[in-house]
Amino acid sequence: LKADWWDEYDRWQRRDLSTRRFVYIWADGVYFRPRMDEEKQCVLVLIGADEWGRKEIIGLADGYRESTQSWRELLLDLQRRGLTHAPDLAIGDGALGFWHA
Numbered sequence: 001l002k003a004d005w006w007d008e009y010d011r012w013q014r015r016d017l018s019t020r021r022f023v024y025i026w027a028d029g030v031y032f033r034p035r036m037d038e039e040k041q042c043v044l045v046l047i048g049a050d051e052w053g054r055k056e057i058i059g060l061a062d063g064y065r066e067s068t069q070s071w072r073e074l075l076l077d078l079q080r081r082g083l084t085h086a087p088d089l090a091i092g093d094g095a096l097g098f099w100h101a
Contacts, residue, residue, distance in 0.1 A: 013060075018082025022048030022058065027092040029066035042066060044074050048087070058083070071101035 029042040044066065046059035059078050063070030092098045 014081070016082050017058070017078060018084070020048075020058075020083060021050060021085050022083075023051050023088045024049040025058070025087040025090045027071070027090060027098045029063060029095060029097075044070060046074065046078070066095040066097040068097045068100040071098045075101055 026047045027045070029044050031042045042063050042065065044059070044061045044063040045057065047055055048058040049055045059074050061070070061074045061077070063074070090098075
């Protein structure tokens, strides 16, 4: 099951986004503390909504403390996969990494 899941996840991470247009994007980092590690590892999440209000996760990546570099890498990956139209509105919290990226 795990091998199948990884294959599916890999295809999802490489899917073409060139025909998609999202008018809203929500950005946030979700923190986990497995084994109580001191490092601030998190999962960066981008959720998009199209003009009909349909929402979907468009980006998901591990990052370090929501850093500018981590967010930049995720955004550049989306651009490489064809997401070229900027949203009308991006929503995020006060973590500046996303906004700087």
